[in-house]
Amino acid sequence: MGTLKEERGTTGEAALLESIFANVSDAILVVDRDGLIAMANSALERMTGWSKHELIGVRHICEICRGMATCLEEKTCADCFFTQAQMPSFEMRLRTKDGREYPVAASSARLPDDSSNKLVMIVRDMSAQQQAEKERYQNKLTNYAIQAQEEERKRIARELHDGIGQALYSILVGLNVIGQGNLTEANRQHVNDLLQMTAKAMEEVKRMALELRPSALDDLGLLPALRSLMKRVEKSFDLQVELHVQGERRRYAAAVETALYRIVQEAMTNAAKYAQASKLGIMFEDREKEIVVTVVDDGVGFDVERALREGSGLGLFGMRERAQLVGGTLEIRSAPDDGTTLIVRIPLPKEGNEDVHTHPDR
Numbered sequence: 379m380g381t382l383k384e385e386r387g388t389t390g391e392a393a394l395l396e397s398i399f400a401n402v403s404d405a406i407l408v409v410d411r412d413g414l415i416a417m418a419n420s421a422l423e424r425m426t427g428w429s430k431h432e433l434i435g436v437r438h439i440c441e442i443c444r445g446m447a448t449c450l451e452e453k454t455c456a457d458c459f460f461t462q463a464q465m466p467s468f469e470m471r472l473r474t475k476d477g478r479e480y481p482v483a484a485s486s487a488r489l490p491d492d493s494s495n496k497l498v499m500i501v502r503d504m505s506a507q508q509q510a511e512k513e514r515y516q517n518k519l520t521n522y523a524i525q526a527q528e529e530e531r532k533r534i535a536r537e538l539h540d541g542i543g544q545a546l547y548s549i550l551v552g553l554n555v556i557g558q559g560n561l562t563e564a565n566r567q568h569v570n571d572l573l574q575m576t577a578k579a580m581e582e583v584k585r586m587a588l589e590l591r592p593s594a595l596d597d598l599g600l601l602p603a604l605r606s607l608m609k610r611v612e613k614s615f616d617l618q619v620e621l622h623v624q625g626e627r628r629r630y631a632a633a634v635e636t637a638l639y640r641i642v643q644e645a646m647t648n649a650a651k652y653a654q655a656s657k658l659g660i661m662f663e664d665r666e667k668e669i670v671v672t673v674v675d676d677g678v679g680f681d682v683e684r685a686l687r688e689g690s691g692l693g694l695f696g697m698r699e700r701a702q703l704v705g706g707t708l709e710i711r712s713a714p715d716d717g718t719t720l721i722v723r724i725p726l727p728k729e730g731n732e733d734v735h736t737h738p739d740r
């Protein structure tokens with residue numbers, strides 16, 4: 379009786395093992411002593427594109443393995459798992475039937491009770507994880523690059539203002555003093571010309587410092603900085619700009635203020651450069667849980683998909699990148715002859731979690 383129970387149990391277990399072998403998402407394969415694939419489950423068929431028929435007893439392990447990955451090399455056959463009794467965890471490149479290859483995480487072990495010395499391998503597709511990791515790393519790099527660029531702009535703007543700006547101011551004062559002295563008419567004219575040139579250079583330095591990074595953005599916040607940007611744009615281009623603000627007025631994390639400022643700056647510059655617009659409207663809404671900024675121009679519009687596909691400028695990509703780096707999104711609606719609307723949404727951290735987007739940028 380006991381034997382019957384045992385047999386039933388064994389059959390049940392065997393069926394369960396068989397079902398696991400057939401249904402797990404990881405590939406399981408057995409390789410014989412010569413390196414030929416002796417058993418394979420459906421997952422290996424899916425991963426390689428070869429059917430069991432084309433794998434079992436036909437294909438050598440080296441035909442589906444392109445080598446192991448180490449921290450130094452993408453593919454190497456040094457210390458191959460096949461020569462080892464056991465390797466609990468390693469990375470390798472799996473080759474598919476159609477010649478593609480991708481990263482997998484694998485483990486291998488020789489069966490101790492098997493005189494045929496078979497090797498069992500379990501293989502997991504890591505391409506999605508590696509891609510996600512790559513994107514995370516890329517995002518981190520972009521974030522560092524943007525932060526470094528903002529810091530550098532801030533430093534140069536300060537230096538222009540405090541260094542060259544102050545020096546020019548001293549020259550201006552000195553020239554004024556000279557101008558009040560006893561001068562020949564020719565020299566007075568000369569001093570007047572120099573005064574004008576110095577005043578112009580001062581204006582230029584001020585404009586450059588503001589364009590690099592307005593101190594208002596750090597000292598007063600996003601809205602005052604945007605207002606002063608609007609005035610400069612109106613002055614430089616034949617464009618009427620309006621700003622509407624809805625919701626509470628408050629300061630946001632430095633990264634959020636910088637991102638929004640740069641995005642609106644680029645949108646305004648684009649409208650001025652390309653749109654032949656006469657009016658530009660900016661709607662700034664603080665919806666507590668998110669900020670929504672909409673920039674609308676009444677210009678000639680453009681084919682957004684095409685501009686992004688052709689990668690004609692870095693501006694559109696830069697805007698999207700900046701929005702994404704603070705967890706937000708950017709939407710551009712435009713069609714030829716139909717103006718352009720740009721919508722940025724940036725989520726705001728919950729109360730008590732204020733420093734989610736903060737970085738040492740302020």
Ligand SMILES: Nc1ncnc2c1ncn2[C@@H]1O[C@H](COP(=O)(O)OP(=O)(O)O)[C@@H](O)[C@H]1O
Nearest residue numbers: 648649652653679680685690691692693694718
């Ligand atoms: N507001 C707009 N109105 C019309 N065309 C625009 C507008 N914004 C962008 N474009 C078009 O999209 C292209 C790409 O913009 P962008 O990436 O900012 O390029 P750039 O870096 O040259 O400014 C521009 O060359 C222009 O043709």
Ligand SMILES: [Mg+2]
Nearest residue numbers: 648691693694
């Ligand atoms: Mg641009």
